[in-house]
Every structure is written in C-alpha cells, then in structure tokens.
Amino acid sequence: MIKSRLFSAVAAAIIALTGALVSAAPAGAADCPSGQFCAWEHSDFQGQRANWHGDDGWWEGYIADADSSWANHGIEGPGIPSYVQVFDSAWQGGDMTLCLAPGQEVNWNGVANDRGDSHRWAMGC
Ligand SMILES: [Ca+2]
Ligand SMILES: [Ca+2]
Incomplete structure (x- = not known):
C-alpha cells in the first residue's frame, strides 16, 4: 500500500514535469506565422x-x-528564396538596412531601426 502510494507520487511528479516541458514555448521565439516575414x-x-508572404515595395504607413524588430519565418527548400532583404526606400531602393x-x-538593430520601407525575398544576403 505504501509502496504503491509512493509510486503514484513519483509518477505524478514525472507527468507534471513532462507537461511543463511540453507547454513551454521556445525562448525568444517571435510570434510570426510560418512561411512569412x-x-x-x-x-x-x-x-x-x-x-507578408511575398515581396512588398511599399509598406503600409x-x-x-x-x-524595430523583425523575424524571418520563411520556408527553406531548393530554389525557394528564403532570405529577406529590407530596404530604406520604397521599391527596394536606397540602402539595404537589414538582411535576415x-x-x-x-x-x-540600431542601424535598421525605423528605416524600412520595402523588402524582398532573396536567395541570399
Ligand atoms: Ca519603431
Ligand atoms: Ca526609410
């Protein structure tokens, strides 16, 4: 009887620990849909x-x-442009402020902060 109660307590502790590990979100992961920038x-x-799923030459106001912060959750695969280049001016003009x-x-990022006006998906940076 005592043995079985001890086992139950240990089992409950293991289940609780496992549950905590499963429910914990990856540290620092930004809330951005898969496949998007x-x-x-x-x-x-x-x-x-x-x-955005695709390119945008004229960001919304x-x-x-x-x-001021960015996340590239693009899909990787053969022939798929999965890098993101951000530009200071509309229509991918001016300096590239950031590449993810x-x-x-x-x-x-202090250099890119408050500068983006357009972006495009690319095969590299
Ligand atoms: Ca800002
Ligand atoms: Ca700008």
Missing part, C-alpha cells in the same frame, strides 16, 4: 505587427519607417 513597430516583437537568414529573429 514579420516586422514590429517596437523592439522585442512588440507593438503592431506587419506580416503604420510600419513604414517604424520597424531563414529562421532569423532580430529583436533590435
């Missing part, structure tokens, strides 16, 4: 988010020149 108006993936590798998340 996301930009936030504030650092640390805060504030309004913009997200709320994110243009307001981008597939899966890369940038919670702050």
Whole structure:
C-alpha cells in the first residue's frame, strides 16, 4: 500500500514535469506565422505587427519607417528564396538596412531601426 502510494507520487511528479516541458514555448521565439516575414513597430516583437508572404515595395504607413524588430519565418527548400532583404526606400531602393537568414529573429538593430520601407525575398544576403 505504501509502496504503491509512493509510486503514484513519483509518477505524478514525472507527468507534471513532462507537461511543463511540453507547454513551454521556445525562448525568444517571435510570434510570426510560418512561411512569412514579420516586422514590429517596437523592439522585442512588440507593438503592431506587419506580416507578408511575398515581396512588398511599399509598406503600409503604420510600419513604414517604424520597424524595430523583425523575424524571418520563411520556408527553406531548393530554389525557394528564403532570405529577406529590407530596404530604406520604397521599391527596394536606397540602402539595404537589414538582411535576415531563414529562421532569423532580430529583436533590435540600431542601424535598421525605423528605416524600412520595402523588402524582398532573396536567395541570399
Ligand atoms: Ca519603431
Ligand atoms: Ca526609410
């Protein structure tokens, strides 16, 4: 009887521990849909988010020149452009302020901060 109660307690502890591990989100993972590029108006993936499947030569007013953190959740595969290049001016003009590798998340970048106006998917940086 005592033995079986002890076993139950150990089993319950293991189940609780496993549950905690499964429910914990990956540290620092930005909330950005799979296959998309996301930009936030504030650092640390805060504030309004913009997200795109494809290229955009003219960002919406709320994110243009307001981008402060970024995440590339693009899909990788043969022949698929999975890097993201961000530009200072519309229609992929001006300086490239930032380039993100597939899966890369940038919670702050002083050079690129509040400068983005357009982006495109590319095969590299
Ligand atoms: Ca900003
Ligand atoms: Ca700009």
